[in-house]
Structure formats: structure tokens, C-alpha cells
Amino acid sequence: MLVPLALTSGCKDQEVETAGELGDACTPDDESPCAAGLVCESAAAGDYICAGPIEIHGMVIDALDETPVEGARVLALADTGSPISDVAISDVDGNYILPITIARDADGNPATTLTLTMQASAADYQNYPSGLQPAFPVSTAELMDAEDDPDIADDDNLQILENASTTIGLLPLDDAAKGGFSISGTVAGDDGAGTLVVAEGGAGSYTTADRAGAFTLFNVKDGSYTVRGYRGGLQLIPADVAVAGADVTGVVLDISSTGTGSVSGSVNIVNAPGGSATSVVLIPSGLFNETFEFGPVPFGLRAPEPGI
Numbered sequence: 001m002l003v004p005l006a007l008t009s010g011c012k013d014q015e016v017e018t019a020g021e022l023g024d025a026c027t028p029d030d031e032s033p034c035a036a037g038l039v040c041e042s043a044a045a046g047d048y049i050c051a052g053p054i055e056i057h058g059m060v061i062d063a064l065d066e067t068p069v070e071g072a073r074v075l076a077l078a079d080t081g082s083p084i085s086d087v088a089i090s091d092v093d094g095n096y097i098l099p100i101t102i103a104r105d106a107d108g109n110p111a112t113t114l115t116l117t118m119q120a121s122a123a124d125y126q127n128y129p130s131g132l133q134p135a136f137p138v139s140t141a142e143l144m145d146a147e148d149d150p151d152i153a154d155d156d157n158l159q160i161l162e163n164a165s166t167t168i169g170l171l172p173l174d175d176a177a178k179g180g181f182s183i184s185g186t187v188a189g190d191d192g193a194g195t196l197v198v199a200e201g202g203a204g205s206y207t208t209a210d211r212a213g214a215f216t217l218f219n220v221k222d223g224s225y226t227v228r229g230y231r232g233g234l235q236l237i238p239a240d241v242a243v244a245g246a247d248v249t250g251v252v253l254d255i256s257s258t259g260t261g262s263v264s265g266s267v268n269i270v271n272a273p274g275g276s277a278t279s280v281v282l283i284p285s286g287l288f289n290e291t292f293e294f295g296p297v298p299f300g301l302r303a304p305e306p307g308i
């Protein structure tokens with residue numbers, strides 16, 4: 001049976017929203033807050049502004065033979081230890097492009113100069129930095145306009161950071177440690193960025209969750225593990241994971257209803273040359289390197305905070 005329908009339409013003046021241009025205020029949750037080639041970045045007083053994107057360009061290579069490493073996960077951290085990027089994956093030639101987030105001034109330029117730490121991990125390689133391989137600092141003072149690069153399209157407002165420090169050399173694992181699998185997942189909630197994620201129960205595989213809370217642990221052998229997350233101000237429920245001949249995905253570290261604790265005390269430095277300034281850090285016991293008397297420090301578990 002066909003039912004006839006009467007269609008009516010009406011028109012009225014409507015305000016059409018347009019994407020913001022360079023220097024315009026923006027709302028990051030909008031579908032298209034800024035025009036093509038621009039990004040919505042934080043500015044002073046909690047506002048947001050349309051600005052040119054900033055990217056780190058570099059390579060991941062084998063530190064011994066300098067061949068490219070494909071599939072490495074690269075992350076940029078601020079001096080506080082918090083990530084200012086999601087993860088970039090190196091391509092078949094080892095190249096990566098990593099967009100980073102930096103607070104801007106009223107004109108859309110970086111509001112301050114940051115010293116960044118690059119992190120990288122890959123199958124069959126040691127994490128970078130670690131052990132005898134400290135991270136080389138990367139400064140945003142070396143940003144360059146990309147508008148004259150013929151290989152980059154839509155580069156009118158793009159700035160890139162590429163130098164010797166953005167080439168990351170990974171040290172290969174010993175043959176006995178190669179051939180493991182990966183565990184990937186997310187840290188729940190809005191504050192998972194920067195969480196130090198550890199697979200406890202084996203060789204101590206660890207990584208840092210990116211800005212979205214996503215993580216991947218490489219080089220995990222078959223066996224049973226407890227995946228834990230460490231971050232200042234955050235209490236997470238551990239996840240039990242079994243690895244049996246395949247990668248494991250979809251692990252979620254949920255937020256615990258149990259409150260966080262605190263550690264307090266004092267440090268007495270006797271005849272300290274050059275002054276008495278120091279810092280106190282908490283390091284997961286399974287990751288503490290007794291040879292170097294150090295290990296990875298979770299974001300937020302350093303006193304005083306960097307820069308104070």
C-alpha cells in the first residue's frame with residue numbers, strides 16, 4: 001500500500017559556523033574547529049587558538065648497524081615527564097612524523113621553549129632511553145618553518161623539528177631475549193597520559209602511555225603477567241594477562257576506588273659540593289637497575305616537580 005505524504009519545507013536565516021583561521025579562538029571539541037592546515041591548541045587563561053601544527057620528524061635505526069627499524073613506537077615527553085603527543089609508528093624506512101602539542105601565545109606561536117625527551121620501543125630492541133643509553137634532549141628552540149620544503153604539502157603554517165637528536169638508535173636485545181610478543185591496551189579515564197605501564201612477572205617490560213592513554217609493551221615472552229600502571233595522583237587496578245604464542249590486545253587498566261597514598265620524609269646532605277638541591281623519586285622495584293642505581297620514574301612521582 002502506498003501512503004501519500006505531504007512534504008513541506010521552510011527557510012530562515014541561520015548563522016553558518018566557519019572553521020577558524022590563524023589566530024582565531026577555537027573549541028577543540030568542535031568537528032572542524034580550524035581551517036585546513038591549522039590545529040586548535042591551548043593558549044593563555046585556558047583559551048584555545050587556531051595555530052600552525054608542529055611536528056617532530058626523524059628516524060629510528062639500529063644503533064649498531066644503522067639499518068632502519070620499522071614498527072617502532074615513538075613518543076615525546078615534556079620535562080615534567082608528561083607526553084605531549086600520541087604515538088607515531090616508524091615506516092619501512094624507519095621514518096616517523098610525530099605531531100606534538102605546545103601551548104601558544106596570542107599569535108599562535110609557541111608560548112615557551114620546551115626541552116623534550118624522546119622515547120622509543122620496538123620488537124627485539126631495548127627501550128630508548130635505558131641503561132647505558134641516555135636520551136639526548138630535543139629543544140623546540142630549533143623549530144624551522146616548513147614552507148620552503150618542496151616535499152611537504154600544505155605547509156604554509158607548519159613548523160618542524162628535525163636534527164641529529166630526532167634520529168633514535170635502538171640497541172638490539174640479546175638473541176635469547178628476542179622473539180617475544182606484545183601486550184597493548186589503554187589506561188581508563190581522562191588522566192592516563194604518562195602512566196608508566198609495567199608487565200610484572202618476567203623481564204620487566206615497560207612503556208609510557210601516550211596522550212590518549214594507549215600503551216604497547218614489547219618483547220614479552222610466553223607466561224603469566226600482572227600489568228600495572230604507575231602515575232602520580234592515579235590509583236589503577238592491575239590486570240592479569242596470559243601470553244601464549246600471540247600478541248595480547250585490549251587490556252584495560254581501570255581506575256580504582258581506593259585513594260592514593262603519600263610518602264614523606266627528609267634528606268640530609270653532608271658537605272654537598274655546589275649546594276644542597278636534590279630530588280626524591282619513586283621507582284617500581286622491578287625496574288630498579290642496581291648497576292646504575294636508577295630506573296624509569298613515573299610521571300608525578302618526583303619531588304619537587306621538574307622546574308621547581
